[in-house]
Amino acid sequence: MNLKQLSESLGLSQTTVSRALNGYPEVSEATRKRVQDAAHRHNYRPNTRARSLATGRAHMIGHVIPISTRHEMMNPVFSDFIAGAGEAYAKAGYDMTLSIVPDDAEDATYRSLAQKKTVDGIVIHGPRANERRIKLLQDLDLPFVVHGRASAEDSDYSWVDVNNRRAFSRATELLLDLGHRRIALVNGLEDMDFAIRRRQGYEKALRERGLAADPALGASDEMTEHYGYDTARRMLAGHTPPTAFLVSSLISAIGVRRALEEADLKMGRDVSVITHDDELSYLGNGKDVPIFTATRSSVREAGRIAANTLLELIEDPARTPRHHLLEAELMLGRSTGPAPQES
Amino acid sequence: MNLKQLSESLGLSQTTVSRALNGYPEVSEATRKRVQDAAHRHNYRPNTRARSLATGRAHMIGHVIPISTRHEMMNPVFSDFIAGAGEAYAKAGYDMTLSIVPDDAEDATYRSLAQKKTVDGIVIHGPRANERRIKLLQDLDLPFVVHGRASAEDSDYSWVDVNNRRAFSRATELLLDLGHRRIALVNGLEDMDFAIRRRQGYEKALRERGLAADPALGASDEMTEHYGYDTARRMLAGHTPPTAFLVSSLISAIGVRRALEEADLKMGRDVSVITHDDELSYLGNGKDVPIFTATRSSVREAGRIAANTLLELIEDPARTPRHHLLEAELMLGRSTGPAPQES
DNA sequence: GAGAGGTGTCAAAGCGCTTTGGAAACGTAG
DNA sequence: CTACGTTTCCAAAGCGCTTTGACACCTCTC
Numbered sequence: 098m099n100l101k102q103l104s105e106s107l108g109l110s111q112t113t114v115s116r117a118l119n120g121y122p123e124v125s126e127a128t129r130k131r132v133q134d135a136a137h138r139h140n141y142r143p144n145t146r147a148r149s150l151a152t153g154r155a156h157m158i159g160h161v162i163p164i165s166t167r168h169e170m171m172n173p174v175f176s177d178f179i180a181g182a183g184e185a186y187a188k189a190g191y192d193m194t195l196s197i198v199p200d201d202a203e204d205a206t207y208r209s210l211a212q213k214k215t216v217d218g219i220v221i222h223g224p225r226a227n228e229r230r231i232k233l234l235q236d237l238d239l240p241f242v243v244h245g246r247a248s249a250e251d252s253d254y255s256w257v258d259v260n261n262r263r264a265f266s267r268a269t270e271l272l273l274d275l276g277h278r279r280i281a282l283v284n285g286l287e288d289m290d291f292a293i294r295r296r297q298g299y300e301k302a303l304r305e306r307g308l309a310a311d312p313a314l315g316a317s318d319e320m321t322e323h324y325g326y327d328t329a330r331r332m333l334a335g336h337t338p339p340t341a342f343l344v345s346s347l348i349s350a351i352g353v354r355r356a357l358e359e360a361d362l363k364m365g366r367d368v369s370v371i372t373h374d375d376e377l378s379y380l381g382n383g384k385d386v387p388i389f390t391a392t393r394s395s396v397r398e399a400g401r402i403a404a405n406t407l408l409e410l411i412e413d414p415a416r417t418p419r420h421h422l423l424e425a426e427l428m429l430g431r432s433t434g435p436a437p438q439e440s
Numbered sequence: 441m442n443l444k445q446l447s448e449s450l451g452l453s454q455t456t457v458s459r460a461l462n463g464y465p466e467v468s469e470a471t472r473k474r475v476q477d478a479a480h481r482h483n484y485r486p487n488t489r490a491r492s493l494a495t496g497r498a499h500m501i502g503h504v505i506p507i508s509t510r511h512e513m514m515n516p517v518f519s520d521f522i523a524g525a526g527e528a529y530a531k532a533g534y535d536m537t538l539s540i541v542p543d544d545a546e547d548a549t550y551r552s553l554a555q556k557k558t559v560d561g562i563v564i565h566g567p568r569a570n571e572r573r574i575k576l577l578q579d580l581d582l583p584f585v586v587h588g589r590a591s592a593e594d595s596d597y598s599w600v601d602v603n604n605r606r607a608f609s610r611a612t613e614l615l616l617d618l619g620h621r622r623i624a625l626v627n628g629l630e631d632m633d634f635a636i637r638r639r640q641g642y643e644k645a646l647r648e649r650g651l652a653a654d655p656a657l658g659a660s661d662e663m664t665e666h667y668g669y670d671t672a673r674r675m676l677a678g679h680t681p682p683t684a685f686l687v688s689s690l691i692s693a694i695g696v697r698r699a700l701e702e703a704d705l706k707m708g709r710d711v712s713v714i715t716h717d718d719e720l721s722y723l724g725n726g727k728d729v730p731i732f733t734a735t736r737s738s739v740r741e742a743g744r745i746a747a748n749t750l751l752e753l754i755e756d757p758a759r760t761p762r763h764h765l766l767e768a769e770l771m772l773g774r775s776t777g778p779a780p781q782e783s
Numbered sequence: 784g785a786g787a788g789g790t791g792t793c794a795a796a797g798c799g800c801t802t803t804g805g806a807a808a809c810g811t812a813g
Numbered sequence: 814c815t816a817c818g819t820t821t822c823c824a825a826a827g828c829g830c831t832t833t834g835a836c837a838c839c840t841c842t843c
Contacts, residue, residue, distance in 0.1 A: 099799060110823045115801060125821060142555035146498065147799030150489045150828050157537070164523060170721045176519040180507060183540030192558065194500070194537045197526030212485035214829095215535065323724045348722055351694055355731075358701050378513045379691055381666045388698070442829060453793045458831060468791060490829030493798050557799095 098139045107135055157192045159216035163200045163223050170319050174375050174396050181400025189408050211237040218407045226290045240410040242403050245290050255418040257403040261291050264392035264425035265298030268371045272341045273306055276436035281314040281339035283328050283349055314339050325352025333360055340436045341369040347380055350389055370432040387430030394425040441482045450478055500535045502559035506543045506566050513662050517739050520720050524743025532751050554580040561750045569633045583753040585746050588633050598761040600746040604634050607735035607768035608641030611714045615684045616649055619779035624657040624682035626671050626692055657682050668695025676703055683779045684712040690723055693732055713775040730773030737768040
């Protein structure tokens with residue numbers, strides 16, 4: 098059933114039916130009612146393609162997920178972010194498309210999205226410090242918001258991000274307060290912006306106590322469970338093993354825990370661990386008392402905020418960029434304790 | 441730049457330009473070359489909305505993810521599935537849209553997707569044993585493929601699934617061969633089809649050795665880390681604690697491991713664990729020797745297959761439904777060993 | 784030298800909707 | 814009874830593409 102058929106069946110013009118359905122005032126309440134009933138009865142819904150061709154609005158948001166060609170890794174954080182964003186879109190009557198893009202084919206994808214007019218706006222995931230995509234989208238004149246930031250970019254753009262620097266400096270300070278001096282940083286890939294900021298936070302806290310980061314206690318890679326395990330194992334076997342680990346993801350922290358157990362070290366007593374926790378729905382960090390002491394910030398909530406920000410931007414393209422800096426909570430759990438006495 | 445402008449700039453009609461670009465034979469190679477060059481120079485790409493209005497094909501696949509209203513849980517498996525499917529779509533020039541749908545609003549979503557003609561086909565995720573969506577989509581005449589199956593559905597439809605029954609009966613047999621008799625099943629939600637099948641496999645293997653499943657050793661819930669932990673803890677505290685766990689997801693298995701460690705039980709010696717492993721990219725199960733003995737099947741590969749199956753179906757709607765039953769490998773890891781002697 | 788058969792190109796219709804610019808119908812006021 | 818708003822509706826244009834049917838123009842062939 099399409100508009101034409103519907104209007105014929107009602108003995109009205111397409112114009113009137115369209116107006117009645119879209120809430121325009123130039124149609125009498127009686128007619129509107131009659132039209133709505135018929136539409137509902139026939140389960141009529143306007144064809145999106147025709148509608149967006151006519152209005153110029155696709156009612157569609159694109160999410161572009163770079164997939165590292167090296168590891169074929171999907172960022173696990175992404176699914177919860179999407180869940181939050183999807184919720185916001187549904188409320189606003191928008192749909193969402195996903196482009197999984199190998200990071201060497203990015204430019205083409207964006208240009209094509211813009212040219213093909215499939216979407217009204219874009220969410221950028223996983224920004225690197227030096228992020229070409231921002232400039233590109235500005236040139237293409239397509240509204241967008243970044244989940245995260247790009248330190249090296251100095252133009253103004255909309256973003257939603259966690260205060261990674263502050264979160265990690267606070268976590269480091271806590272470990273220092275507990276007497277730890279050899280603190281390992283098990284970080285994400287350090288071409289990623291968030292990882293750089295976390296390192297900065299970590300180093301700042303150390304520096305303020307007159308300490309320098311020991312390069313042997315720093316690691317950086319894709320945040321898998323296995324990476325956490327390997328790294329912890331290697332560092333613990335070194336000749337100045339750390340007494341504490343600061344980990345960039347709960348998944349890697351689980352790997353660190355595995356390494357500790359294997360080495361018969363008790364987490365929270367022999368070795369302390371703090372991790373960042375994105376509050377992924379399937380990976381809860383304990384119920385009453387958290388397993389891991391953690392800097393916590395809901396990525397799902399970030400998704401919701403990013404979506405709404407983008408929708409506003411589309412509504413009013415003249416609007417100046419918006420920024421949302423989310424503060425991470427520092428949740429005390431059972432994985433931290435005073436540094437063991439040197440013996 | 442649109443078709444009209446492009447054709448004017450070339451001094452050709454829109455028809456010729458369109459045909460040249462779409463590879464029709466009625467245009468001379470010289471002209472085609474000239475058109476392609478110009479298109480490339482102007483970075484021309486046809487407007488999707490107009491194109492699909494004209495052709496009737498959206499070049500778009502919908503993925504509908506039910507989100508449990510109870511736990512607001514995103515199935516973690518989903519992101520890897522999507523990665524696999526996305527790859528296949530990209531190759532075929534298709535896009536993908538996502539609908540995150542609370543499970544009480546499903547019917548409406550499907551009807552709407554069909555009516556609005558946003559997509560050419562649909563992938564159904566997370567089928568329950570009794571799955572209304574299949575009947576619904578058949579009625580709506582929208583091509584679809586199911587990731588998983590619906591036991592209670594007796595019409596024929598396309599699906600891609602793991603042989604869950606066989607996988608779990610093999611795993612159970614292995615545990616029985618190792619001398620285990622009290623084997624716990626830490627399963628997913630048992631209104632989910634895959635969970636039912638896994639239980640069937642488990643019970644079949646027990647039955648064949650003249651054993652019955654002990655209800656005290658069965659659990660069923662959303663497969664979080666915490667659920668694994670809680671369940672294992674509770675069962676281990678019972679008066680006939682299991683000597684082995686059969687777990688439906690690696691994430692929950694990590695929770696089980698945590699409970700074991702907390703109870704000072706060594707996994708693989710005191711208690712054996714077998715888990716199902718979907719090969720999620722960020723959750724590798726060890727590198728050389730797997731941590732967990734596992735029934736393994738790549739969900740990413742499943743995504744790829746599902747996508748291609750659906751594309752074939754769209755290409756030729758008359759085609760009979762296709763079925764892909766993937767066999768899970770049983771990978772021996774370090775989490776299984778002979779049952780401890782009764783003392 | 785005319786008809787047959789290709790080849791290369793085009794004008795125009797159509798996809799299903801929204802929206803512009805009227806126009807008919809109906810009061811109401813002068 | 815005319816004039817003039819209001820209200821209610823409509824015909825037609827337009828969004829950017831594909832595709833149908835037709836038309837020149839060439840090249841053969843007999």
